[in-house]
Amino acid sequence: MAATGGKLMHAVQYEAYGGGAAALKHVDVPIPIPKKGELLVKLEAASINPIDWKIQKGVIWPFLPRKFPFRPVTDVAGEVVEVGSGVDFKPGDKVVSFLSGSGGGFAEYAVASASKTAKRPAEVSAVEAAGLPVAGVTALQTLKSAGISFGSGGSEKAANILVTAASGGVGLYAVQLAKLGNCHVTATCGARNLELVKNVGADEVLDYKTPGGAALESPSGKKYDAVIHCTTGIPWSTFEPNLAESGKVIDITPNVTAFLTAAIKKITFSKKQLVPLLVIPKREDVEFLVGLVKEGKLKTVVDSRHPLSQAEAAWAKSIDGHATGKVVVEIGSREAE
Numbered sequence: 001m002a003a004t005g006g007k008l009m010h011a012v013q014y015e016a017y018g019g020g021a022a023a024l025k026h027v028d029v030p031i032p033i034p035k036k037g038e039l040l041v042k043l044e045a046a047s048i049n050p051i052d053w054k055i056q057k058g059v060i061w062p063f064l065p066r067k068f069p070f071r072p073v074t075d076v077a078g079e080v081v082e083v084g085s086g087v088d089f090k091p092g093d094k095v096v097s098f099l100s101g102s103g104g105g106f107a108e109y110a111v112a113s114a115s116k117t118a119k120r121p122a123e124v125s126a127v128e129a130a131g132l133p134v135a136g137v138t139a140l141q142t143l144k145s146a147g148i149s150f151g152s153g154g155s156e157k158a159a160n161i162l163v164t165a166a167s168g169g170v171g172l173y174a175v176q177l178a179k180l181g182n183c184h185v186t187a188t189c190g191a192r193n194l195e196l197v198k199n200v201g202a203d204e205v206l207d208y209k210t211p212g213g214a215a216l217e218s219p220s221g222k223k224y225d226a227v228i229h230c231t232t233g234i235p236w237s238t239f240e241p242n243l244a245e246s247g248k249v250i251d252i253t254p255n256v257t258a259f260l261t262a263a264i265k266k267i268t269f270s271k272k273q274l275v276p277l278l279v280i281p282k283r284e285d286v287e288f289l290v291g292l293v294k295e296g297k298l299k300t301v302v303d304s305r306h307p308l309s310q311a312e313a314a315w316a317k318s319i320d321g322h323a324t325g326k327v328v329v330e331i332g333s334r335e336a337e
């Protein structure tokens with residue numbers, strides 16, 4: 001029998017759609033057992049993404065949750081304690097994982113697929129790593145989709161990039177990565193985060209509540225080659241005059257209107273395009289980002305840290321929509337005792 005077989009762990013889950021933080025329940029459940037291609041990870045940190053609580057709201061009904069009770073959160077970091085067959089990890093390895101649609105990050109242990117897990121060197125803390133799988137990889141994939149490359153010195157031509165909601169989980173990684181990709185970065189955020197967003201590398205920052213910020217106008221008159229669009233509610237008519245001749249808006253929260261606009265731009269062969277993007281968390285992308293964190297080139301800005309015993313506070317903080325960087329739940333000896 002596995003070392004953890006039959007033992008219980010603390011976990012946080014919900015039993016139906018809706019209810020927000022108040023619907024989270026603390027339970028003791030059996031520690032899961034890894035199968036072929038899987039690892040059992042003793043969790044040290046989990047970071048919340050808006051999709052986690054949007055799933056609770058039912059936005060991807062009937063696909064997720066597949067069943068109730070559902071233990072949310074996909075982005076975790078911890079230490080491997082058991083392995084199934086056919087994996088290139090061993091107990092004691094520090095890792096960061098994406099748990100996919102089955103979730104499970106609000107717990108002391110989780111089973112992760114080896115194919116969605118990256119090793120984490122000692123220099124990269126669990127909290128820093130836990131921010132990367134969805135938010136970091138989304139930022140990376142949006143920039144790649146805008147043609148930005150990250151070889152030595154980044155893209156050959158310095159592209160002008162606008163990052164909207166640059167103070168959020170995705171936006172703060174996007175600003176840093178765009179700079180590593182040799183871009184000129186304009187960013188929007190609230191007044192309280194102007195300094196922070198500049199400090200992580202933005203060349204110019206707009207307060208989204210001012211007329212110039214709402215109009216997305218670059219103070220230096222740049223036209224954007226790409227917009228990494230991390231908020232909602234901005235119509236195409238606002239983006240259009242700010243785009244370069246072949247500028248693209250990469251929209252990570254597309255609604256029906258955005259999909260329609262994207263289709264119209266495509267079939268009319270418009271040079272300016274709107275591109276809806278859904279992240280596909282890939283192990284190699286997480287490994288690339290972990291490497292950047294290790295080298296000190298990328299940092300995870302942490303909004304707040306909460307113990308698993310207060311997961312509700314973390315959940316509410318993310319739902320509130322005003323996090324600056326990542327909301328992280330730390331899971332450790334406090335819960336295990």
Ligand SMILES: NC(=O)c1ccc[n+]([C@@H]2O[C@H](COP(=O)([O-])OP(=O)(O)OC[C@H]3O[C@@H](n4cnc5c(N)ncnc54)[C@H](OP(=O)(O)O)[C@@H]3O)[C@@H](O)[C@H]2O)c1
Nearest residue numbers: 050138165167168169170190208252253277278279322323
């Ligand atoms: N397509 C995908 O695969 C994918 C992947 C990841 C995330 N997403 C989606 O992308 C969105 C952003 O995710 P996230 O994790 O970055 O969210 P987040 O961390 O919750 O973003 C919060 C931040 O957004 C800022 N903000 C809100 N409205 C703004 C506006 N109009 N202009 C500028 N800043 C604004 C807030 O600033 P203030 O507090 O100052 O208002 C806050 O700092 C979410 O809707 C998420 O579901 C999609």
